[in-house]
Amino acid sequence: MEITAKSVITCPECGHAKEEQMAANACRFFYQCENYYSILKPKNGDCCVFCSYGSAPCPPVQQKRNGC
Template sequence: MTKAELTCPKCGHKQETNIPESGCLAYYKCDSCQKINAAPEGICCIICAYSDSMCPVSTKG
């Protein structure tokens, strides 16, 4: 399974998450500050928003 490194927009903490093979992750919880980070409006998921990777939906076009 592919992994992405998410960066928390609140505290800057970096954590790895598994990228699902299909579908999007709408939100995740920061391991450091416990903030629930949701994808901003107009961005499909937290993988695209907070990591340097793209989700499978985006990469498929």
């Protein structure tokens, strides 16, 4: 299965959504909403903001799910 390199992050505070490029081998711990200016942090149990608020999880998690 192919690894997705982009994810749409949706702010839980205001609903603003934006497509962002994900790093291939790293997790992103903080993200600032361009509309509401809130700082998003991962939910408990998630490794990054893409896993918590994105349309696709980060590449390292995708790789684990694919058995890589």
